């Protein structure tokens with residue numbers, strides 16, 4: 420949509436920075452393409468902790484207190500440092516419309532991060548989320564927060580893109596304009612919601628967007644995509 424530029428936080432490696440632990444760049448075409456349409460705030464939480472590139476691998480293990488971040492090669496506990504960085508960083512952000520983070524990472528992963536029962540990373544426990552990603556989800560439960568792997572799914576990609584564009588309307592304090600664009604599918608598919616949202620303020624609208632997008636059929640999301648998203652981003 421003309422004039423709208425969502426502002427998102429993106430893992431620096433997805434945005435093309437060479438910051439991964441092994442020094443091997445990530446190449447994710449969708450993230451790079453998205454970067455050309457939105458305003459990106461890049462962050463590499465592990466580099467921010469001063470771990471350097473390349474660096475010894477860090478892992479996520481589970482203690483009785485919950486998930487912990489650890490660097491086996493240096494015997495270094497990193498959980499408190501990461502939590503402190505994440506909280507300060509997230510508090511310092513200007514208003515943003517969403518997060519796109521790197522999958523599988525013990526820091527950034529929203530999905531498919533390996534977790535272990537032990538600090539050496541020998542006993543596989545299952546899959547979870549990274550420490551930085553968990554703080555993002557805690558602080559911004561209403562915003563779209565995804566990783567590049569989950570966005571391979573067409574429906575999830577549409578929900579994410581529509582979410583960040585819709586939140587950019589709200590960031591610009593334009594709920595009425597947003598409502599005029601979505602009232603038709605809402606009254607057809609979610610009539611109760613449509614009535615409630617008609618008089619909603621920015622905060623109330625924000626809390627509903629994610630829920631609304633999850634409930635609309637994928638065909639309706641595609642139609643909304645034609646209204647909200649640049650053509651090249653929909654491809």
Ligand code: SF4
Pocket residue numbers: 430431432433438439440462463464465466521524526527528
């Ligand atoms: S996944 Fe996160 S911590 Fe790891 S390199 Fe990318 S930005 Fe840095």
